[in-house]
Amino acid sequence: MPEGVGMSDQNSSPGRDRLLHALRRPGRGQVAAGVLLAVVGFAGVVQVQSTEQNDDYEGLREEDLVQLLNSLSAASQRAENEITQLEQTRSSLRNDTDSRQAALEQAQQQADVLGILAGTLPAVGPGIEVTVKDPGGKVGIDQMLNGIEELRDSGAEAIEINDAARVVAQTALEDGDTGIVVDGKPLAPPYTLEVIGEPKTLTEALNFTGGFVADVEGPLVGGEVTIEQKEELEVATLSDAAQPEYADPLDTE
Amino acid sequence: MIAGLGLLVGIVLGLLLRPEVPLWLEPYLPIAVVAALDAVFGALRAFLDGIFDDKVFVVSFVSNVLIAALIVYLGDKLGVGGQLSTGVIVVLGIRIFSNVAAIRRHIFHA
Numbered sequence: 587m588p589e590g591v592g593m594s595d596q597n598s599s600p601g602r603d604r605l606l607h608a609l610r611r612p613g614r615g616q617v618a619a620g621v622l623l624a625v626v627g628f629a630g631v632v633q634v635q636s637t638e639q640n641d642d643y644e645g646l647r648e649e650d651l652v653q654l655l656n657s658l659s660a661a662s663q664r665a666e667n668e669i670t671q672l673e674q675t676r677s678s679l680r681n682d683t684d685s686r687q688a689a690l691e692q693a694q695q696q697a698d699v700l701g702i703l704a705g706t707l708p709a710v711g712p713g714i715e716v717t718v719k720d721p722g723g724k725v726g727i728d729q730m731l732n733g734i735e736e737l738r739d740s741g742a743e744a745i746e747i748n749d750a751a752r753v754v755a756q757t758a759l760e761d762g763d764t765g766i767v768v769d770g771k772p773l774a775p776p777y778t779l780e781v782i783g784e785p786k787t788l789t790e791a792l793n794f795t796g797g798f799v800a801d802v803e804g805p806l807v808g809g810e811v812t813i814e815q816k817e818e819l820e821v822a823t824l825s826d827a828a829q830p831e832y833a834d835p836l837d838t839e
Numbered sequence: 840m841i842a843g844l845g846l847l848v849g850i851v852l853g854l855l856l857r858p859e860v861p862l863w864l865e866p867y868l869p870i871a872v873v874a875a876l877d878a879v880f881g882a883l884r885a886f887l888d889g890i891f892d893d894k895v896f897v898v899s900f901v902s903n904v905l906i907a908a909l910i911v912y913l914g915d916k917l918g919v920g921g922q923l924s925t926g927v928i929v930v931l932g933i934r935i936f937s938n939v940a941a942i943r944r945h946i947f948h949a
Contacts, residue, residue: 647866
């Protein structure tokens with residue numbers, strides 16, 4: 587090893603002289619040095635290049651790579667957790683929307699049912715059309731009320747008279763000068779009742795002995811009733827939904 | 840002269856060939872290069888001292904490189920590869936500095 591020897595700090599010139607001499611007149615001993623220096627230069631340049639072109643992970647030690655891998659898998663774990671959380675949020679939001687939708691649909695259904703019952707919605711469906719002719723002018727509210735009651739009794743869901751009056755819970759019938767008066771609307775015979783319900787049941791409800799048809803067509807009144815069963819008829823007249831003034835819903839909880 | 844030419848040839852060869860460093864050599868090459876540099880500077884100093892011997896240079900060069908690689912290899916096997924190669928670099932760096940200081944004194948008398 588050459589390093590241990592360099593204590594000779596003699597008069598300066600010989601070292602420099604030797605260097606100049608070697609540069610001018612190279613000897614045999616320099617061949618080995620040249621070869622080794624070539625090796626050093628080659629290896630150094632190769633190493634520099636491989637450091638510069640380095641993809642980040644090439645040449646890292648095993649433990650460094652393991653650490654890197656750990657941190658990466660921790661990061662991906664975090665990302666996965668986040669994904670799960672977001673998915674949960676999404677599904678809960680979706681459930682929310684679904685249940686809201688269901689509630690909305692239910693409310694809409696109920697509104698439809700109530701609207702048909704209260705006469706605020708036009709209705710369509712199978713039913714019967716009852717025409718009452720009254721040549722003698724003797725068909726009054728007695729007969730009509732009976733008829734309507736019979737129809738309700740057999741499941742009539744929507745009733746309309748003469749395309750002008752909807753019969754609902756609040757409907758009042760009176761006798762008028764030229765016919766019956768329904769909710770203040772005077773109607774003239776012949777009366778046409780359009781009733782939505784099960785056609786057969788409704789027909790039977792009017793036809794039984796001593797019922798509506800017998801009553802109207804009897805000798806006392808002298809009217810004429812025709813009943814037509816229809817697959818589909820429309821009850822388009824609406825009644826104004828009366829806002830209850832005195833009645834409040836009772837809390838039933 | 841020949842030594843300088845050799846260094847130049849090595850650098851040019853490395854630039855031209857651009858060889859891939861094989862994987863098994865990758866941890867050892869940087870340490871080996873630093874060890875070789877240490878040997879080169881030691882040789883230059885010995886030359887300026889007038890005690891240069893090409894046989895000694897060859898032997899010290901090869902043994903420096905081998906020992907550096909061996910230490911790194913051992914360190915890797917023992918699980919302290921990173922620390923040990925840092926240690927080797929530090930020691931070689933100190934020696935290079937002291938050698939360069941001696942060379943400087945020879946050439947510039949300072």
